[in-house]
Every structure is written in C-alpha cells, then in structure tokens.
Amino acid sequence: MSAPLEGVRVIDLTHHLGGPLATMALAQLGADVVKVEPPEGDQWRAVDDVRGESRVFHAVNRGKRGVVLDLGTEEGRAALHRLVDGADVLVHSFAPGVAERLGAGAAELTGRNPRLVHCSLSAFGPGGRRGTDVALQSESGLVAANGGRVMPVPAHDTVAPWIMVSGILAALLERERSGRGQVVETSLLEASAALAAHRLIEEDSGEPLFNRFVGALYRTYRTADGAVALACYAPRLHARALTALGLGHLLDDPRFADLPSRARHSDELAVLIGERLAAEPSANWLTALDAAGLPHGEVADRPFSLLDHPDAAAIGLVVEVDDPTLGRERATGPPLRFSRTPPRPGGPAPRLGEHTAEVVGVSVGAGGGR
Structure with missing residues (x-):
C-alpha cells in the first residue's frame, strides 16, 4: 500500500536534530527525502561513535537517501538547483543568511520552482540570532519553571519538527487549490510558545494561573518498592x-x-x-x-525506557532496522497510524554521500568522511 506522501520529493538541507526529525517524519509518511550534506557531513555524524557511525544521527535520519554537495562551489549549487527544479519541498535549518549565501534562499528557489514549498527552521526567527535548545529553554522561562534545571530532553528541538511538518502539509494541501508553493517559516522560539501555550496567558484579574489546580494529585510519589x-x-x-x-x-x-x-x-x-x-x-x-x-x-527505573514499554510495542511504535554497519537497531517508528495508507518505519540512515551518483547523476563535490 502507498504511504500518504507517496510521490512527494523533499530536499533536506537540515542538520543536527530539529530539522532532520521533521524530514524523517516526512520520509516515514512516504516522501522521497534526499538529505544533502557538505563533504564533511552533518556534524551529528561526529556525535557518538560506534564503529565509525553515530547512533544519534541514525535515530533522526532513517529512510532518507544521502548525497554530498559542496554548496560553496558553483558546481554544487548548480546541482542543488537541478534537484530543486524537480522537488516539491525544500527544508533547511541554516542560521539566518546562510541559505541565501549557499544558493538555497527562498526567493531564489521559489523563483526557479513556483510550486516549491520552502520551509526553514531558525532559533529566534529569520532575523534573529543563533541559538540552541538550551538557550531557548533558558530564555523562554522553561528552566525557571523546571526549578532552575535544564530539561533532560531537547524539548524545543523535538516539538519544532512537528510544527514544521504541519506547516509543510498545510502548504502542500493549499497548493492543490492554487497550484503555487509558498514559504513556511518557524523557529525554536515558536516551539517555546507551543510547549507552554496553556501557561502563556495574562490578564488583569490578579489571580494566579491554575488557581484551582490541586498539585497533590498530579505528581509522582515513592512507594514501598518504586x-x-x-x-x-x-x-x-x-x-x-x-x-x-x-x-x-x-x-x-x-x-x-x-x-x-x-x-x-x-x-x-x-x-x-x-x-x-x-x-x-x-x-x-x-x-x-x-x-x-x-x-x-x-515511574520507569531507567531513563528513556520507552523501547521496552509493552504498549509501545503493541501499537507498532518500536521498530527494528537492519543497518549495514551497526546491525539490528531498535528505534521508534512513525508516531501515528493510518487505516488505508500506513506510514513507513524507514530503512537505515544513509552513509555519507551514499546516493550521490544515483540522485545527482554524477559525483558532485563528494568527499570522504564518517
């Protein structure tokens, strides 16, 4: 059976965590996702190391095809433009101004392909400064709300991808009516608003928010053995x-x-x-x-124990992937189910430049590396 986004081509210029999670979700929904990396590779390939592979890179890049293009060269930018000419979506997570310097800016690419949905993720908005999840946790008040501690998971980087996916899908749906693509932008700052939307309201009553909330019945407690x-x-x-x-x-x-x-x-x-x-x-x-x-x-007795949760296995949330280097991997699959067009769990993450010749036609700016 076809997955929901069968036939949709996505060019993935994202890196690290937030953007790759969004494009992996699109791949699981059936899109053909082409991950474009520089010759040195996505830097998340260098985070964690088992037999020369990064498990955290694998966790957010499954089901994609991988190519290497040096967008600092005319040849690399020309190859990217050829890919964009036949694409439906381009996604990037560059810092403000970088995409334009690399020939991947919204104006240039939508000018070439008016049907293109061009989606970008930034930290504080397209005119803002660089930032990371910890910076946003700090500035948004999430650290203060958590008793001065940073959250143990990158909350913004894992919420922002789903905001990106919803925006991309909405733009693709609108394109069915208008025949035109458009620019979709979001940021980690907007993910902050999504994370705490139920708290971000002020008025002049002077009443504290949740003034009738009974926290004693909404917390964890020790038992005799757990x-x-x-x-x-x-x-x-x-x-x-x-x-x-x-x-x-x-x-x-x-x-x-x-x-x-x-x-x-x-x-x-x-x-x-x-x-x-x-x-x-x-x-x-x-x-x-x-x-x-x-x-x-x-309360689980070890962190991040979801892969062992019986309900997660029962609904198909835990999948197994055969990786050519690391062997059998257990990971999370698509976090939703469809009655007619099931999403795909996704194959292994690509090796650096693995599909360059297949996708681009020639090896353009390919380099070695992890």
Missing part, C-alpha cells in the same frame, strides 16, 4: 482518587472537603498521600488505580 505517578488533576477525579488510595476520610476534613480548600492545602494533602503510598508496593497501587479507572503511571 514510584508511581498520579495524574488526577481533573476536579471530578479527586474524590475517586482519594477513595482508591484509602484516604476517602480526608473528604470530611475541612482542609480537603472541596476544591478551593484542597487547592489551598495542597502541600498538606501531598504529605498525607506520600505517607500512604510509601506504605505499600507499586503493584498494589497500580491495581487499585486501574480498578478505579484513574489516570496513572509507573
């Missing part, structure tokens, strides 16, 4: 949650009898819940919470 997470912030779940935990009597305590009171005394409630959960093993609490139909989770 930890569990309660996810019962919805007020309609409070009484049921306390009852399931054997704390139903607290609903008669004036401190916890109604929602405003529970909100005011949330820290006191958390102490009592913590003491109760610590008295029994996780399995007991997971059974009780499940029986009560309450949202909850078991």
Whole structure:
C-alpha cells in the first residue's frame, strides 16, 4: 500500500536534530527525502561513535537517501538547483543568511520552482540570532519553571519538527487549490510558545494561573518498592482518587472537603498521600488505580525506557532496522497510524554521500568522511 506522501520529493538541507526529525517524519509518511550534506557531513555524524557511525544521527535520519554537495562551489549549487527544479519541498535549518549565501534562499528557489514549498527552521526567527535548545529553554522561562534545571530532553528541538511538518502539509494541501508553493517559516522560539501555550496567558484579574489546580494529585510519589505517578488533576477525579488510595476520610476534613480548600492545602494533602503510598508496593497501587479507572503511571527505573514499554510495542511504535554497519537497531517508528495508507518505519540512515551518483547523476563535490 502507498504511504500518504507517496510521490512527494523533499530536499533536506537540515542538520543536527530539529530539522532532520521533521524530514524523517516526512520520509516515514512516504516522501522521497534526499538529505544533502557538505563533504564533511552533518556534524551529528561526529556525535557518538560506534564503529565509525553515530547512533544519534541514525535515530533522526532513517529512510532518507544521502548525497554530498559542496554548496560553496558553483558546481554544487548548480546541482542543488537541478534537484530543486524537480522537488516539491525544500527544508533547511541554516542560521539566518546562510541559505541565501549557499544558493538555497527562498526567493531564489521559489523563483526557479513556483510550486516549491520552502520551509526553514531558525532559533529566534529569520532575523534573529543563533541559538540552541538550551538557550531557548533558558530564555523562554522553561528552566525557571523546571526549578532552575535544564530539561533532560531537547524539548524545543523535538516539538519544532512537528510544527514544521504541519506547516509543510498545510502548504502542500493549499497548493492543490492554487497550484503555487509558498514559504513556511518557524523557529525554536515558536516551539517555546507551543510547549507552554496553556501557561502563556495574562490578564488583569490578579489571580494566579491554575488557581484551582490541586498539585497533590498530579505528581509522582515513592512507594514501598518504586514510584508511581498520579495524574488526577481533573476536579471530578479527586474524590475517586482519594477513595482508591484509602484516604476517602480526608473528604470530611475541612482542609480537603472541596476544591478551593484542597487547592489551598495542597502541600498538606501531598504529605498525607506520600505517607500512604510509601506504605505499600507499586503493584498494589497500580491495581487499585486501574480498578478505579484513574489516570496513572509507573515511574520507569531507567531513563528513556520507552523501547521496552509493552504498549509501545503493541501499537507498532518500536521498530527494528537492519543497518549495514551497526546491525539490528531498535528505534521508534512513525508516531501515528493510518487505516488505508500506513506510514513507513524507514530503512537505515544513509552513509555519507551514499546516493550521490544515483540522485545527482554524477559525483558532485563528494568527499570522504564518517
């Protein structure tokens, strides 16, 4: 069966994490993604090293064809332009001004191919400065919200790709009506807004946001042998949650009898819940919470354990890829499912310049390297 984007050609000039994740998603949706690298390769090829290959590069570049073009030369730029002439989408994550210097700017390429969807990812917008995920976490207030700590995952770099994909798909859909492509731009700063949209609202009431939120029922707690997470912030779940935990009597305590009171005394409630959960093993609490139909989770005992999660395997989120260098790889597959046109898990990431002759027709500016 054909995947949803069968027949769509994407030229991928992205590097590192955010942009490559977006183009890998397009490849999983069926697009023919041609990753264009300089002779020295995407620098993520040099991050992590197992037998000369980078696993983090593999994680975000599966299912693509790889070519090497030196866009600092006229020959390389001419080859890129030939690729663009037959493409539907071009995606880049260069710093502001770099794409124009390399012959990949929006005005030049959409002038050549009016049907082209030209998508770019920057840090602070097309006129802004350079930046990284940590810089955006810091400036957006995410570090402050996380108690002064940087998030353990690059939050902006993993949200921005899906903003890019949604913009590209919307532009391709609009092209069906108008026959014309257009320029799509987003940034890590806009990913910040997407990450915290539910918090980014101010008005003049003076009331704190979530002034009725009961954090005691929306956090992790230690148990006798591990930890569990309660996810019962919805007020309609409070009484049921306390009852399931054997704390139903607290609903008669004036401190916890109604929602405003529970909100005011949330820290006191958390102490009592913590003491109760610590008295029994996780399995007991997971059974009780499940029986009560309450949202909850078991805290994994090691970081990034999703590949071992039974539900992830059941829905096809974990895939296996045969890589010519690293052998069998387990990785995440497409994070959505279609009834008629299933996405593709994607083959291995390309070796540097692996498909240059196949795609470009000749070896243009190819170089050695990892």
